[in-house]
Amino acid sequence: MTWLGHFNYWIFVVLMMIGLYIVISRGNLVKKIVGLNVFQTSVFLLYISMGKIWDGTAPIVTDALMDGRPVAYSNPVPHVLILTAIVVGVATTALGLAFVVRIKESYGTIEEDEIQHMDEEAFLARSEHLGGQP
Amino acid sequence: MTLAIHYPALQVVLPLLAAPLCSLMRGRDFAWAFATLVSWLAFGIAVALLFAVRADGAISYHLGGWEPPWGIEYRVDALGSYLLAIVTLISAVSLSFARLSVAREVRQDQHALFYTMWLLCLAGMLGIAITGDAFNIFVFLEVSSLSTYALVAMGGGGDRRALTAAYQYLVLGTIGATFILIGIGLIYMMTGTLNILDMSERLPAVADTRTIRVAAGFLTIGIALKLALFPLHVWLPNAYTYAPNAVSAFIAGTSTKVSLYLLLRFSLTVFGPTFSFGKLPLNEILAVLAVAAFLIFSALAILQENVKRLLAYSSIAQVGYMVLGISFASVTGLTAGIVHLFNHALIKTGLFLCVACVAYRIGSVRITAMAGLGRQMPFTMFAFVLGGFGLIGVPLTAGFVTKWYLIMAALEAGTSLGLVAAGLVLVSSLLAVIYVWKVVESAYFRPAPAGSPPVREAPLALLVPTWALILASIYFGIDTRISVGVARDAAVALLGGIS
Numbered sequence: 009m010t011w012l013g014h015f016n017y018w019i020f021v022v023l024m025m026i027g028l029y030i031v032i033s034r035g036n037l038v039k040k041i042v043g044l045n046v047f048q049t050s051v052f053l054l055y056i057s058m059g060k061i062w063d064g065t066a067p068i069v070t071d072a073l074m075d076g077r078p079v080a081y082s083n084p085v086p087h088v089l090i091l092t093a094i095v096v097g098v099a100t101t102a103l104g105l106a107f108v109v110r111i112k113e114s115y116g117t118i119e120e121d122e123i124q125h126m127d128e129e130a131f132l133a134r135s136e137h138l139g140g141q142p
Numbered sequence: 143m144t145l146a147i148h149y150p151a152l153q154v155v156l157p158l159l160a161a162p163l164c165s166l167m168r169g170r171d172f173a174w175a176f177a178t179l180v181s182w183l184a185f186g187i188a189v190a191l192l193f194a195v196r197a198d199g200a201i202s203y204h205l206g207g208w209e210p211p212w213g214i215e216y217r218v219d220a221l222g223s224y225l226l227a228i229v230t231l232i233s234a235v236s237l238s239f240a241r242l243s244v245a246r247e248v249r250q251d252q253h254a255l256f257y258t259m260w261l262l263c264l265a266g267m268l269g270i271a272i273t274g275d276a277f278n279i280f281v282f283l284e285v286s287s288l289s290t291y292a293l294v295a296m297g298g299g300g301d302r303r304a305l306t307a308a309y310q311y312l313v314l315g316t317i318g319a320t321f322i323l324i325g326i327g328l329i330y331m332m333t334g335t336l337n338i339l340d341m342s343e344r345l346p347a348v349a350d351t352r353t354i355r356v357a358a359g360f361l362t363i364g365i366a367l368k369l370a371l372f373p374l375h376v377w378l379p380n381a382y383t384y385a386p387n388a389v390s391a392f393i394a395g396t397s398t399k400v401s402l403y404l405l406l407r408f409s410l411t412v413f414g415p416t417f418s419f420g421k422l423p424l425n426e427i428l429a430v431l432a433v434a435a436f437l438i439f440s441a442l443a444i445l446q447e448n449v450k451r452l453l454a455y456s457s458i459a460q461v462g463y464m465v466l467g468i469s470f471a472s473v474t475g476l477t478a479g480i481v482h483l484f485n486h487a488l489i490k491t492g493l494f495l496c497v498a499c500v501a502y503r504i505g506s507v508r509i510t511a512m513a514g515l516g517r518q519m520p521f522t523m524f525a526f527v528l529g530g531f532g533l534i535g536v537p538l539t540a541g542f543v544t545k546w547y548l549i550m551a552a553l554e555a556g557t558s559l560g561l562v563a564a565g566l567v568l569v570s571s572l573l574a575v576i577y578v579w580k581v582v583e584s585a586y587f588r589p590a591p592a593g594s595p596p597v598r599e600a601p602l603a604l605l606v607p608t609w610a611l612i613l614a615s616i617y618f619g620i621d622t623r624i625s626v627g628v629a630r631d632a633a634v635a636l637l638g639g640i641s
Contacts, residue, residue: 031313044316051323058331086330089277093323096284100316103288107295107309114302123306 016057023050035120037111041104048097052090059086146190150203150216153187153226154269154282156180161261167254171241177257178237181264185230188268192223196628202274210274211337217274221480221632225271225403228487232395233264236491239607240388243498247386248296256296260392263289267400276326276336276412279404280319283368286400287315290393294385307380314367314377321364322404328357329412341412349417358422361408369401371428371465372435375458382454387498390450394457395491399483402464406480409468410636419471429469429559433566435462440573444580449497449507452577453490456533459570460486463544466563470551476633477626478547484625485540485618489532492611496526499600499608509581514590516582518597521605523585525612530578532615535571539619543626545571 023046030043064082073079108118115123145152160180167173195201200219204210218226237260248256266286270279291312297304330336332353333344348354363374370378378398382390409418418424436459443455460482467479499522500515501507516523528539535541545567552564590597599605618625 028317031317037309040313044313047317048320051320051327054324055327058327085336086327089336092277092281096281096288099288100284100312103291104309104312104316107291107305107312110295110298111302111305111309114298114305127303127306 016053020050020053020057023047023053037108037118037120038105040120041101041108044104045097045101048093048100052094052097055086055090055093059083146194148203149187149191149194150201150218150272151205153184153191153272154216154265156187157184157261157265157268161258161265164261165254165258167257170250173254173257174237174241174244177261178234178240180261181230181234181237184264184268185227185234188223188226188230191218192227192628194218195220195223196631211335211340214278215274215337215339216272217339218272219632220628220635221403221406222271224480224484224628224632225399226268228399228484229264229267229271229396232487232491233260233392235607235611236388236392236395236495239391239495239498239604242601242603243388243502244386246502247300247388249299252296256293259289259292259296260389262286263293263392267396270400271403274338276329276338276341278336279407280323280326283319283322283404286397287319287368290397291315293389293393294381296389297384297386301384303380304384307377307384311377311381314374318364318367318374321360321367323364325357325359325361325364325408328353328360332357338407338412342414345413345417349413349421354413354417355422358409358413358418358424362405362424365401365404365408366431369398369405369465370458370461372431372438372458372462375435375439375461378458379451379454382457382494383448383451387450387494387501391491391494391498394453394494395487398457398461399487402461402468402479402483405465406468406476406636415471415637425469425471426559428465429563432462432464432466432469433563435459435465436570437462437566437573440570440577443577444573446577447509449500449509449512449581450494452509452581453493453497456574456577457486457490459574460490460533462570463548463567466567467544467548467551470555470560471637472551472554473630473633473637474547474554475551476636477630478544478551480629480632481547481622481626482544484629485532485544485615488540488611488615488618489529492608492615493526493529493533495604495608495611496522496529499604502604503597503600509584512581512584513588514585515597516586518590519599522600522608523582525605525608526585527578527582528612528616530582532619534574534578537619538616540615540625541619543619543622547626 027043027047027050031040034040060082061080064080067081067084070079112118115126157180164173164176167176195218203216205214263286266282269282273279291308294311295305295308332348333341335341367374382394409424439455439459443452446452446455464479464482467475497507504511532539532541535545548567549564552560
């Protein structure tokens, strides 16, 4: 059952697909941001999984090491890396939501197809206006 | 000179530290003057680094004195220093241009923050070009991307579509960056290192694993999204069209160039030509997408009524030329791709600045609105014509140099696919004649609409930076010693597998 032993990687893949699917399929701008978050979180899982080993401990001098027994260490580097990526994810979410607020203020909606419809109508209205000129 | 050894760190730290200072600046034009000064200083450092690398080879700078591969290394090689010079030059010139243009398009109380974002974006792009650490690339990529999204959205004061363009760019850009993050993570799993040189040494031993192949896939797609390589270009036209004019000029000359650098760095330095072009059919995939990009988007550019959108479509096509050069996987091909980084940055930023001059005077960037401008704004429109020649690739312009090397590379390769690609480059150039002609026809051969108010030539503060870039694009079409020389050095280093 080796594939079960890698279950955290399976969760990574499933979460990534769910996240991407939400981004692609939903028309609501806030839901898209939620999907983006799920997608980014899945990558956190990937990095955290790769650093952790079974019964591994933090890379510090322990009693076991002093007694001369073998000690397994988890790799802390991926965990530190992903802290940075989490911060980046928070910043992206904040900026994305700020855009949604501004879009809501100027369009009055956060549904993608309604926004598109409004843009198209504005475009048609303008070309008719231009067409009326000599 | 003791300061000179710290130039690699200063290159990034200077704009990075200047950015928060800039946000505190109040008063008319103070933030602009500060940002412009910092940007020109950064250009000075980049030129110093470029010549240092030309003279003594790659520079390795250990941050905090930690030896690579444990510590983070800044590594300036031929390709990196070339890119540093391009990005800082474009930033400095467009900032010099920006004062009047931004004053009109962005609210006064947001100016300090606008220039802060600009400096952050610059710092991020310089960081990508200089760092020798793969994870650092992701962090700098996000620094530059997040600030670019904000800069694009600043156009929302005049046109609300800038907001949806910025939002779309944010979603797609984040997906691209996260793909790159996954790719870097997978390589780290197999090699246990983040230092790019160390990675390239350890990769061949594990190259035949599925993990590495998947990593190559994620990285290539993530970078292609950032690069706006067809068919992952959707974010680009809206972002370029609705961003403030000075920002369009800046990102048109830099952001896709930095992404192309990443493509070169990962596919050639990290994975190496034997893996990317031998075990994986990356060159064939890139060639097909590149040809599709320049054919489709040169044709679509003809249909555009908005000059900024026309130039954006032409940008996607020009990315195609660069990628086609890479796909030949030969020194000449890579030289063509790399030299086009520089040439296209000059030409396209110059053209966007011309359009910004027009927008400054008539408040519109539609082709129909430009009727009669050839007489009313002779200097601006003549600059546009010269820049347009560059896009087409008329001899004595920088665009010709690129196409010359592209076609040489195709003939060198001698494959039927290469020859077909060379023929299609010529077709695409003819399409470029049509879309440039559309603007020229409107400006020179249509009378100004009756009863419209007289238009004056753009002010000197706008004309000087515009002409500086346009003349540079002509100069580098004639004297190619530096531009092609450095590009060839970079190409040789990349194909040799050492950077």
